[in-house]
Amino acid sequence: MRKMLAAVVSRVLSREAQKPARRVLLASCHYSNPAAIEIKQCDLYRLEEGPPVTAVLTRDDGLKYYRMMQVVRRMELKADQLYKQKFIRGFCHLCDGQEACCVGLEAGINSSDHVITSYRAHGICYTRGISVRAILAELTGRRGGCAKGKGGSMHMYTKNFYGGNGIVGAQGQIAEAFNMAALWKLPCVFICENNLYGMGTSVDRSAASTDYYKRGHFIPGIRVDGMDVLCVREATKFAADYCRSGKGPIVMEMQTYRYHGHSMSDPGISYRTREEVQNVRRKSDPIMLLQEKIINNKLASVEELKEIEGSVKKEVEDAAHFATTDPEPPLDELGHHLYSSNPPFEVRGANQWIKFKSIS
Template sequence: MASLATLSRRAPRLFRSLTRSVQTVADSTQPRDAPTPSKPFTVRLHDDTFQGYKTEPPSLDVEVNKDLLMDMYQKMTLMRRMEMAADALYRQKLIRGFCHLAIGQEAVSVGIESAITPEDRVITSYRCHPFAVLRGGTVKGVLAELLGRQDGMSNGKGGSMHIFTPSFFGGNGIVGAQVPLGAGLALAQQYTGKNDVATFTLYGDGASNQGQVFETFNMAKLWNLPCIFICENNKYGMGTSAERASANTAYYTRGDTIPGIQVNAMDIIAVHQSVKFAKQWVSDGKGPLLMEYVTYRYGGHSMSDPGTTYRTRDEVQKMRNTQDPIRGLQKYIEDWGLASEDELKAIDKASKSEVEKATEEAKSSPIPDMNDFWSDIYYKGTEPTHMRGREREEVHYF
């Protein structure tokens, strides 16, 4: 048996191994092969891109190609422009209520989408607009929904946090409540024998201490569910820093018997690689996996909170200048000779034009009328012949 002296010498090394954090630089990946626009090539991620808990982390060597990186860039710029448009509409008081933007976290949604299929399922919390578009929606549909118009993806009745597609099960407004729902989706996949698909269940560091999260981890491990739990650690829950809210801020270690991976989620290539790893994990029948995406958002908790009450303007500006995931990908594409600065500017210009057009169309969409109160109560095609209203005489016929 090891002596107390031996254990005390080992303890600091063990503690450091659990608390060591990934770096979050957006442009630290280097090519291993000579990059070429005409065929795939291999790049190597920074040594501190991943940390593993009860499993080896993903390989640092990643095969990429021009089409993949250019597609990522186009989608990231489109998502950024869409969220900037929502920001402007909110400031004009055309969007009211809560509006949670994902500016600065585009590598998460686009990186996940780059490595999954339409058969996979995604569910997240309220910072959901990019997922809604990437999983089959439209920019116009999201902006119209935020404006409360009929052309919105939920017909103007769901708002910022309740937008869905056949493979995206929403933004969810109750903190942590989407985690057990995600396990339910994974159970359905397992029950129907879909062994090569997974449910990606996202939640924030602010939701990580919810009891239902830990209960779900337990059930997912007991039942070996194909569920990938992703904690988006953007360092703050509401205005409270992770260190003030959580005794253990190494969120990837908090699944108990569920293995975990910590990921630099400011580098989209790292996110892409982590999702490929997760997909293979599920295909191999290993059950649930917990991933912590270390990221940063440039706005506050929501549009009603600019985020400068608990972070200095200098901190936010420094992150914008040094750790922007879009700038990081732009640097890769230019440095590796895949496209010129002018070609990338043309993509950004096209994204801006697309969002401007979608914004005007969304603003011109009609506001829901009284008859819309009676719709979407039942799944389409299953409505009864009629329904009573508040009083016996108030009857609506479908």
């Protein structure tokens, strides 16, 4: 009996040995971690030294940045679709092409830092912690939006984030802000997302000097490759550390590119050619550049990145479904949340006979 049992066990072990072991399969998936990657040197103004020219990228960070950039890209393309389907009305400014700016910015600061941005804010909304559902629902004016459907594309907020301001860099105001920040040595990083075009005019046709990182005059500045998420991250860390050390403000220009027009009413091809846009996509796309860094440095496989893309696609589709089926806020809540804390009070509507009650 013992011999028969031993023979059976021997045959079972023999068959198991012939099967491909899962441990062997996982062991064959070897990833380098971390990787030291050369990045473009920043241009400096009134500074003796700037950000490093080498960035360390770990596998976890690489996959994190890749997913975030994919989310912003697909979210903006979905917003474009929802606008054309008339689910989104009014103003809507998309930031696809500029994903490295918002992801790199968040990677270089602390969650406790305060961020104020312009109206092209969807990407920074997401990186600051607002979900895709809450962003798209805000765009469609639904109750589940981050501002309860009453802010829309240009007025989104969360903790330590104040987003969607229509006036961006007006000359008199920015000069006054530079002056006050320098006088009081405020820990403020002034950021110019230079996507090379205004509403319909290239920077070369609108500015005698396009060195925006020098516009602070008496404030130091750096010019950054805004299409490289690692370059943005390292430059942001440098700028934040500069401010935290008590040296006062600094100006950071991020050279980037928007694929869409200025707004939804602008096709974006009357003042630039389709070939120019495609050339940027082919040579400098921020997602493509990060993907190449991840693959070339053996931080992840192509299959892993495709899995991330599939997961992101589902997340955005689910969010879009929510944003088109969630109810709109009722009219009697129009005056709610005007202030963060106060006793209820009456708010006049479109005329003096229409009254709303404001509740925090």
